[in-house]
Amino acid sequence: MLKDLDRLMQKYEVDAIFAYGSAFEVPDIYWLTRFRSPDDIGVFQQKDENLIGITGLNTLDRLKNESIVENTYDATDLYMELITSGKRLTDNPERFWGKILGEIFDGKTIGISNALPAYLVIGLQKLGYDVKAVSDLFLEGRATKSKRELELIKKAGDATMGAISQVIEFVKETDVGPNKTLMHNGTPVTVGAIKLSLDHFLIDQGAESAEDCIVAVGEKGFDWHYLGNPEDKLKAEVPIIIDVFPRLKRERYIADVTRTIVKSTVSKKLRDMFEAVYEAHMASVDALTAGVQIDEINMACYNTLRKHGYKSRRLDPETKDGMTHGLGHGIGLEVHEQPSTYDRDGHFEVGHVITIEPGVYFEGFGGVRIEDDYAVTTGKATHLTKGIDPFVFL
Structure with missing residues (x-):
């Protein structure tokens, strides 16, 4: 949270933090300012002092009126000096930032994230500052969510669940045509049509796809990040993975939900996969609480899958089938944030928000994944994405 910045500057041994860019492109800028603008601004905060927003011209008034700065x-x-001289900020950043920092900063070490442009890093170094890359400072600060942030992630989750629900209702009404192709009014249903439907619903809810969404049909779901070719046709009797991770257009926060749907006959193999994945999901959720070591929820998942006869890359590194990805990741202003389940020795803290998304995959067949979002508390984790049964058999 923002209130942790002084503590984090102490931890990472920097006198100040500096970020630069557009809030639409640099999440740290939005987190620090809540300023929705395509314009680049500077953000500077010394330890034990208030944050300063740095800009000019028309952007300055908007920053004052439309942000928390x-x-x-x-x-x-x-x-204006740059404009009249015909130069750009990139031509001589030392001139621009040297004057500003000379007036507002009396320290030596400046902490930056990896998003800071290289020309600015070089410029700060030429000015004699010790520039320290501390992306983890920003990520750690963003990892623990405030009450407001939790409410916004839930709002994004509600939009996500609504989008997936309307796709489920649509698929439920389809017919099975030749070659098990799903048909609607005599026309094959394509991945492109499903994605368009998801996008339209999300727009109506004030959200938008953060990058894209995943609609993976049958054996193509073996690649768990296969986005789906718009021309792919939906099929009956095979798993269809739908993974939606939209961003609220105004508030910028993201949710991430996956359901696997099967239309018509559900084979025993598929039912067994669903049952194992759901049980692994719930075992992980049951173990998720503040203070617990991250690897505890990993092992709760992997041991449950092993009990059902499924391998995981963690316990069986050479396997190509089974669970071949991590259990989950933090979400917030980006789809992937801290905490990460790959940080085995880390511990969960109150305010962390994480996806739990076990999956089982077989080459030539496809996969089953069930994903929801949870907020960490001192007790049982809060389920942020409720409303869709994990077993979607149509």
Whole structure:
């Protein structure tokens, strides 16, 4: 959370933090300011002092009126100097930032994230500052969510569940045509049509696809990040993985939900996969609480799958089938944030939000994945994405 910044600067041994860019492209900027703008701005905060937003011209008034930034630096004169000289900020960043930092900063070490442009890093170093890459400082701060952030992730989750639900209702009404192709009014149902339907619903809910969404039919679901060719046709009797991870257009926060649906006959092999994946999902959720070591929920999942006869890459590194990806990841302003289930020795904290998404996959057949989002508390984790049965048999 933002209130942790002073503690994190102490932990990472920096005198200040600096970020630069557009809130639409650099999540740290939005997190620090809540300023929705395509314009690049600078954000600077010294330890034990308030954050300063740095910009000029028309952007300055918008920053003052449309963000949570209380202190600003008016760089209009410096921008005008660039404009009249025909130069760009990238031509001489030392001139621009040297004047600003000389007025607002009396320290030595500046912490930056990996998103800071290289020309700015070089410029800061030429000015004599010790520039320290501390992306984990920003990520760690963003990992623990405030009450407001939790509410926004749930809002994104509600939009996600609604989008998937309307696809389920649509598929339920389809007919099975030649070659087990799903048909609607005599026309084959394509992945492209499903994605378009998801996008339209999300837009109506004030959300949008963060990058894309996954609609993987049958054996193509073996590649668990296969997005789906728009021309792929939906089929009966095979697993169809639908993984939707939209962003709220205004508030910028993301949810991430997966359901696997099967239309018509469900084979014993598929039922067994669903039951094992769901049991592994719930075993992980039951173990998820503040203070628990991250690897405990990993092992709860993998041991459950092993009990059902399924391998995991963690316990069986050479396997090509079974569960071949991690258990989950943090979400927030990005689809993948801290905490990560690959951080085995880490511990969960109150305010962490994580996906739990076990899956089992077989080459030439496809896979089953069930994913929901959870907020970590001192007790049982809070389920943020409720409303769709994990067994979607139509």
